[in-house]
Amino acid sequence: MATSSASTDRPLADTNVSAESQARIDWFQKYTLGTYIRPALILSHGKGCWLYDTDGRKFLDFNAGIAVNALGHGDSQVAELVSDQASKLIHTSNLYHNEWAGRLAEALIETTKQLEEARVGPGETGFIPGKVFFTNSGTEANEGALKFAKKYGNLQAQAQPNRYPNGKYEVVAFSRGFHGRSMGALSATAAPKYQKPFFPLVPGFVHCEYNDVEAVRRLIRDETCAVILEPVQGEGGVFQATPEFLQAVRERCDQVGALLIYDEIQCGIGRTGKLWGFQNFPASCRPDILCMAKPLANGVPIGAVMMTDAVAALINAGDHGTTFGGNPLACRVGLHVFQRIAQPAFLSHVLTTGQYLQDALRAKVATKHPTIIKEIRGLGLMVGMEFTVDPAPLVKIAREVGILIITAGSNTVRLVPPLTLSNAEVDTAVDILGVALDQFVASLNACKSG
Template sequence: MRAIARHAGRTLARRSPGAGARCLSTESGLPLPEKPCTRYTAVSHPEDPASISPKVEALLARSDAYILPVYARPSIVMEKGRGAYVWDVQGRQYLDFSAGIAVNALGHGDEGLVEVMRTTASTLLHSSNVYHHEHAGKLAELLITLTQSQGGLGWAPGSSHPPTNGSGGAKVFFSNSGTEANEGALKIARKVGKERWAAATGKSWDDPSCDKYEIVCFERGFHGRSMGALSVTSNPKYQKPFMPLIPGVRVGQLNDTPALEKLVGEKTCAVIVEPIQGEGGIHAADVEWLRALRKRCDAVGAVLIYDEIQCGLYRTGSLWAHSTLPVEAHPDIVTAAKPLANGYPIGAVLMRDSVAEVMTAGTHGTTFGGSPLACALGYHVLSRLSDAAFVANVQETSAYLQERLRLLTKWFPNILEEKVRGRGLILGLGFKDQSHPGRVVELARERGVLLLTAGSDAVRLVPSLNIGAGEVGHAMDVVESCLHVLNSA
């Protein structure tokens, strides 16, 4: 508790003067407001055209002229970051409570990361996968040994036995992004499906009659924008302009156990799911449903893929979101990316040996994936994230954040859903009016705090994993202020 308590005074200092008396939290031990504020955070970062400087106008005009217009962005140009804060070119400071979409686990401008980048880039920046280098193996070993000791892919936390359905271990493939990691996982699962079909029928895996190629995904899931990943991202807004997509994709509903028997069949080669859906609204899969899904995949010989790109790597307070689940609810493959190198592009596919054994030289590859620089940074970041004191601080900070969010649901029952979504530091506030999340993000940004939406009805809270309680308190004060604005509209 000492690590988090050091920041508690900053929370008090940032609290509005009219906040009233305080009581002690029963979980985090940090001060909680007893009642809503009576004075609200004022607009400090106006976004009206009159507030835009000539320099910003010129930068925006250049972007409009030369960059493909696929992003709807506010008229802000970021210049630098440090810790939990970023500054725009006009010198305005923002508390970044989005962490670059759950990427900057160690915040901005981390000195240790910068030093690893400097030293590695000055020795060997890129070598291609034609040759070995020292960093990829180190990072792969760390990923697997942490998974073995802390739980995942069939290992229970603290166990040393091999994963269920495995032959003694796991393997890693490095990519450049989460989307690429999911593409790799789907490819591998297709190959496994063909091999298992061949073994069952006595035919060759490349026989055109092979029908074990279907992939199951779930509503509100998000797995990426490339054609394969997009095919299992069942959102018409994303999919319709690019149809037809890859064939053989079936869509189910999260946590619908009775539907699994028909949904996952003998033709299914892969099932992909997020244990906690991120982009889709911070919806968690039930443990018993995941257990039933694992059982159904085993029954039909399908590869179970957990997309933990947003919810993995300690964001829930454990290595993987599934680390704390019973091994009967573990996947065959887990994909990771976002925080692994704190903003430098890297993705990873971890798979049991029983899956990896079908992949041979030439069956998959990448030019940039697993580069010396990406892997050196990944090793540095993961070594720090996995430190016991760091993980304890994530758990304590998340407990405080959840307590603050629960107060908001209590104070604004006409605006917010009763239950806070998610766990750890991947949390969501559900709104009863779908027009409100975007408005809250806008109001908070005008008050110097960067938030994200999730799905159609939620505000997403995915700050840096080393966020302080003071920053949490300040962010929640601003969110509360935004809710008051909605309440009075």
């Protein structure tokens, strides 16, 4: 029985939570803001792709903390580094230099430059970053990038009033994009469910249909200071850009003098089997600014904005700042994680395991449920399963048979496991998902007949 590899003594159903754990959940809920609806379990530790709760239950983790724990849980090298650095120096503020922020910035820039130089054709330029600004999260990385772009736009408008008589402050973002919850990042996130309670938002954000080349040509205009997009959308439902779309965006940015920001917070750092998501596209689709976060330190909070020298030259001391960003603990772990993920063998493992996962899902799951599974799509280990029905109830059913998954966009289940996932773990996951889907279909049929 497939569930045996995920099951433990205590049955996995939410209702089997122990009285002790339930009491702790009630206490937790008494004191913490209810911004999330959480299942009745408390996770206590993990190893590789597996998570355990305080009742000794075991789950195969296909969320990885929403595309964060790229090296899995309980990685011994990460644990040693955290412990060693914590005993030496955790935080200094940005009033002083620290060794690890410099070393991580160097690794991000030099590795990206090498990869870009290796892939560009004659006469092409790829993304040649020159500077990094460290943050604590993806939202803060995007917020920083948007501020840098606003400053760029204001300087351009001041320097060329005849070319930009209406100013240059608009930011073009796209349908299904997700960029974070702060006021700037939220203003770029075109989802009414996230935006509506917080109106009025920051002015100047324009939303365009993703992958619509004609709309790009119309909406990116002289007033535009920046365009922000995910080369592969995560939260919006695992959709990848078309090369024609990215090329049109780049071309239009060059025509109107706008900066192109790639939000690679979810699709970057190996998730798609390339170091950067945009490296799945022609070299001409290069950004001016790239934002990253989630997996960079395997769960230790960190984010970063990587930009060309031309953008960096516009930012002066005092323009932007952070207390925690770039601290030695997060940066030392970040350097280690980045160096491991950037290895060609690691990236090709992501690619082949992702393909194996997609093939197995198609062969064993999609073919069995053709009426409810519409499409399996994705790149590397960023995989979406689109349904013809709302798959939200499947998340609970799947957890109760031993696998953690999440939804994304509309009617899509997102699979973003640790990048260290093995083919054997794929087989286990697909078996457990098969059990969950049978139960899901049975519940749908019961609803129909009831």
